[in-house]
Amino acid sequence: MAGELLRLALGAVRAHRLRSFLSALGIAIGVAAVILLTSIGEGTRLYVVSQFTQFGTNIIAINPGRSKTMGIPGVLGGSTRKLTIDDAEALTRIRGVEVVVPVTMGLGAVELGGRSRSVTILGATPDLPVLWRFGARQGSFWPRGDPRQGGASAVLGPKLARELFGERSPLGAVVRIAGGRFRVVGVMQPKGQMMGFDVDDIAIVPVASALRLFNQDELMEIDLVYANARDTARVEAEVKRVLIERHGDEDFTVTTQEAMLDVFGNVMDVLTTAVGAIASISLLVGATGILTMMWIAVGERTSEIGLLRAVGATAAQVQAVFLAEAAALATLGGVLGIAIGLGGGLLLRLVVPGLPLETPLRFVLAGLAVSAATGLVAGVGPARRAAALDPIDALRAE
Amino acid sequence: MIRLVDICRTYDLGGNPVRALVDVTEEIASGEHLAIMGPSGSGKSTLLHVLGCLDRPDAGRYELDGRDVSALDDDALSLLRRHTIGFVFQSFHLVPRLTARENVELPMVFAGVPAAERRERAMAKLRAVGLEPRASHRPDQLSGGERQRVALARATVLEPKLLLADEPTGNLDGASGRHVLEILSRMNADGLTLVVVTHDPAVARRARRLIVLRDGHVVFRGSGEQIHEAVELLSTGDGEGDAAPAPGRP
Incomplete structure (x- = not known):
């Protein structure tokens, strides 16, 4: 029965193609x-x-200071100790940990002969x-050893290498980095931003x-890579235990990649929902178009409604026809x-190639469901009006 | 088949009560052919609407097939119309966007008849009224007579016991009108109870029985052959307010 009523409804939509198209356009713009x-x-x-x-995803980052405490460290009885290479070394003994990379960063000039370029200098x-899942394209990193010792080797990013050396191989060359002399032992794979x-x-x-x-x-x-994603909680707890043992207090912040993704995911969900909500205002405009069109249709087809009642359609069936x-x-x-x-979306991709654009199937299905629901809500008023018509008055309306 | 006892129907027109039917008592036997005549505003259409369960009397009792329908609710009346009563109107009331076959199928859609059966039954009815070749035509591609025959097919597709026709030939030329009347007579001969509201003496003459209404009262009862008396009564205005004795009354 529902299918038959829908067929009747589609027939009525087809009968006024242009008018139907125009009133559906509001919804179309909203959904688009x-x-x-x-x-x-x-x-x-x-x-x-x-x-x-x-x-x-099996990464844990440890930063100095506590992000969740208030007040000034040291003043209210706590003690603050710095995050050191020794701390990083201590973390390597945790079971399941693959590598621990102590990191520091600063800006400085890299000079070769008369050329100089100001770049980020990363200590690692x-x-x-x-950790990064990509390494040297040319040469290699300096050999592993005691990280507390340091050394005079450097690996350059490919862009920096090209700017300083042009097409020449930088391997073995000596450059000045923030005033210190370093020998170039490797060039990284290109990665971009x-x-x-x-x-x-x-x-x-x-x-x-x-x-x-x-x-x-x-x-x-300090960045730490561990082998098994299921070990996140244990590794996190171990990291805290080891560092608290060394510092006497939890004066550091441990962030797992999972937690970071969760927070980011939540922020993006809220943003996407907000953007969707704003766009759905245009759906309201579309609903008004459908309401107007259906109201007019009931007025125009009053005599038809009378006929439907005369041939035995119940008020509920008449209502269903107009709702459908x-x-x-x-x-x-x-x-x-x-x-x-x-x-x-396709057009935008052509015009702005870098724009990230992704339309999951659930968005498409939700678009369809929302538009059908919008139609149903907009159709309630006119459909009730149709169902409430007196059959005799309706028959006389011709 | 039908028993009306003291049926009254009063409308309110701008605060003024208009008595469309006053104490109408009538019996219509199963398979009967009754014509209802009367001047405009005499209550003919109101009586037809009451008989068709589209309108409810304010007072009186209406029995259809031995069942009191006066107190039925809206849904029950819809079901009764669907399965027991067929309507034919002067202006055909075909749905313009549907083909002849789809128009005939319409009552069956609401009765929940499966599509294949619907199609078969609609085609059989169109064949019976001589319109099978026009099944896929829309109303605007049909002549007046053809439209009314489609309406006849639609009215009888669910095999009702009672067919109510309101001026069925009012919009037709002579030949088309005669064709429609012949079909109606044939259906009546097959056992369908037929009630026709008409101004046309030629239509009323075909009925076995004839009543004339004036100001909501039945003022004449007779056979189809007594059409001249009825016409004379209508032209002279005699009998106004002087109801003919109701059946079963002294």
């Missing part, structure tokens, strides 16, 4: 806006998540390629040397809107 904006939101989310997860260990940071344009030196160059006695971060018509009209608008949204 929702699809397009949420696709940009989802694309951005996936882009950023891929940026995070290119390092792998030869385990950095394990990573979280807005150009990793092709950096110089990597031993962490102890970097601390000396920048006159620092504290690491910026409103829903069909809005769903057609939804289909049109999805086509416009997806087409607009």
